[in-house]
Amino acid sequence: MIELRNVHKRFGRQVVLDGVDFVVEEGQTVALLGPSGTGKSVLLKHIIGLLTPDSGEVLVDGLSVPSLGRKALAELRKRIGYAFQTGALFDSVSVFENIRLGINDDGKYRDLDYCREHVAKCLRLVNLPEDVAKLMPNQLSGGMRKRVGIARAIAGSPKYLLYDEPTSGLDPVNADVMDGLIESLQKELRATSVVVSHDVRGSFRVADRIALLHQGRIRAVGTPEEFMAAKDGVVQEFLERDFQVADSEG
Amino acid sequence: MERMSRTTAELPIPVNAARSVARPVLGALEHVGRLGMMLLELGRALPEWRIWLPRTVEQCGNVGTGSLGIVVLTSVFAGGVTAVQAGYQFTGSIPLYLVGSIVAESIILELGPVLTGLLLAGRVGARYAAELGTMRVTEQIDALESLGRNPASHLLLPRVLAGILMLPALVIFADATGLLAGWLASKQTLHITNADFIYGTRYNFRAFDLWYSAIKALVFGAVITIVPCYVGYTAREGAEGVGRATTTAVVVSCVCLLILDFVLAKILLPT
Numbered sequence A: 001m002i003e004l005r006n007v008h009k010r011f012g013r014q015v016v017l018d019g020v021d022f023v024v025e026e027g028q029t030v031a032l033l034g035p036s037g038t039g040k041s042v043l044l045k046h047i048i049g050l051l052t053p054d055s056g057e058v059l060v061d062g063l064s065v066p067s068l069g070r071k072a073l074a075e076l077r078k079r080i081g082y083a084f085q086t087g088a089l090f091d092s093v094s095v096f097e098n099i100r101l102g103i104n105d106d107g108k109y110r111d112l113d114y115c116r117e118h119v120a121k122c123l124r125l126v127n128l129p130e131d132v133a134k135l136m137p138n139q140l141s142g143g144m145r146k147r148v149g150i151a152r153a154i155a156g157s158p159k160y161l162l163y164d165e166p167t168s169g170l171d172p173v174n175a176d177v178m179d180g181l182i183e184s185l186q187k188e189l190r191a192t193s194v195v196v197s198h199d200v201r202g203s204f205r206v207a208d209r210i211a212l213l214h215q216g217r218i219r220a221v222g223t224p225e226e227f228m229a230a231k232d233g234v235v236q237e238f239l240e241r242d243f244q245v246a247d248s249e250g
Numbered sequence B: 001m002e003r004m005s006r007t008t009a010e011l012p013i014p015v016n017a018a019r020s021v022a023r024p025v026l027g028a029l030e031h032v033g034r035l036g037m038m039l040l041e042l043g044r045a046l047p048e049w050r051i052w053l054p055r056t057v058e059q060c061g062n063v064g065t066g067s068l069g070i071v072v073l074t075s076v077f078a079g080g081v082t083a084v085q086a087g088y089q090f091t092g093s094i095p096l097y098l099v100g101s102i103v104a105e106s107i108i109l110e111l112g113p114v115l116t117g118l119l120l121a122g123r124v125g126a127r128y129a130a131e132l133g134t135m136r137v138t139e140q141i142d143a144l145e146s147l148g149r150n151p152a153s154h155l156l157l158p159r160v161l162a163g164i165l166m167l168p169a170l171v172i173f174a175d176a177t178g179l180l181a182g183w184l185a186s187k188q189t190l191h192i193t194n195a196d197f198i199y200g201t202r203y204n205f206r207a208f209d210l211w212y213s214a215i216k217a218l219v220f221g222a223v224i225t226i227v228p229c230y231v232g233y234t235a236r237e238g239a240e241g242v243g244r245a246t247t248t249a250v251v252v253s254c255v256c257l258l259i260l261d262f263v264l265a266k267i268l269l270p271t
Helices: A040-047 A070-077 A095-100 A106-110 A112-125 A130-134 A142-154 A172-189 A200-206 A224-229 A233-249 B013-045 B049-089 B098-137 B140-146 B151-190 B194-203 B207-233 B238-268
Strands: A002-011 A014-024 A029-033 A055-060 A080-083 A160-164 A192-197 A209-214 A217-222
Touching: A002 A040, A014 A040, A014 A192, A014 A217, A029 A040, A029 A200, A040 A055, A040 A160, A040 A192, A080 A142, A080 B140, A095 A112, A095 A130, A095 A142, A106 A112, A112 A130, A112 A142, A142 A160, A142 A172, A160 A172, A172 A192, A172 A200, A192 A200, A209 A224, A209 A233, A217 A224, A217 A233, A224 A233, B013 B151, B013 B207, B049 B098, B049 B151, B098 B140, B098 B151, B098 B194, B098 B207, B098 B238, B140 B151, B151 B194, B151 B207, B207 B238
Parallel strands: A029 A192, A029 A209, A080 A160, A160 A192
Antiparallel strands: A002 A014, A002 A055, A209 A217
């Protein structure tokens, strides 16, 4: 279980998280919505310990992430897969090496035959052909980079999966394909997931629960149906805006 | 509340003066602390040799063979110029064989290690700062950490070890080629005999001079890799931040190298 209790974070004078309470139960997929720049990615980075809160608690499997030592944090991170917004692929090594680095068992990492087989499996799971493994990251399109980033995130068979804006920068067709991919990965891996997004339609498709981050706090949280029925003006405004944008694009 | 909302310009002059002094001091202390933490991480990464060893070999290739050409070119000209200028000054009663002594001591004690260090501060330091800075701003370092891997053993330690191992090797090479070039230049321009040059070279030479050259190279190798690694690793704010980090890394490495050159001379050379 992932739990954030009264988390505060500021950068200089800018308050980004202002008392966030956020819970993700085992096996659930929660979509964290909110306009760009509201701190969704910052919240995600707190879960994996890339950022530490100014105050408040961040718990994963009952462990306080900010208090963990170097080794304990590295061990915890092996249970979490993080798909970065831009893929964040290591550009000096091939796709194969990128995904191989996601294998967190040292024995398996050194076994090249296992690695080849496992990398091919991860690529298949994200709907990419096996020969992509030979390419360098600069030979990939934006959508492929995101998928390779996801393949790397799932290479360690994580218990938790964190997706940072998986559909941002993609055209509607590819965004739809990406949503389908996340949906199928949830079924395949049964991981507990957090999907950070500003795409309402896609989030409704993949998530069990939806949360809205607004002005540094979780403004609303519930099932997609509850979220749609929410009478909160901020929630309604966010939904209306998104659907207007989607309609104008469609 | 009224007191809190006053702008800096409205504050009394002593408060502003204190702030303008305290900020850079605190900033410098912060850098020292973070650099210390990075060095600690490097030490902790040492047991992870399976990770850093192959990467160090790769980096040694980049630093060593990649820099050999420019190091040879520089040391050849440094040796040649030292010989010609020494001959120009030695007119009248000063014996010409001392040119050998001047060339050998200048190259081994100073020009070999310092010129090689400055060259590599530009070539390798800029590269390291730009590589790590780009990795930082494109979240590649965050990605490495998110995979439970240690950036110190994957990225930093191989680079620092490559500098520490390869700079002494390059400096010994620079010393040898500089001395050879000085000898050939002396023969061509000053018509000094081989025997006189060799006599002059041995005249003031002590075996410790070679150790001194190697110790300097070792220290310079550490400085020109640790500083750029730190600056690149802590880079911020996109492409502009990477550019700033690269410039800072080269400038700070060169300044540190020159300061250490003086400090090592004071400590190690008996006067």
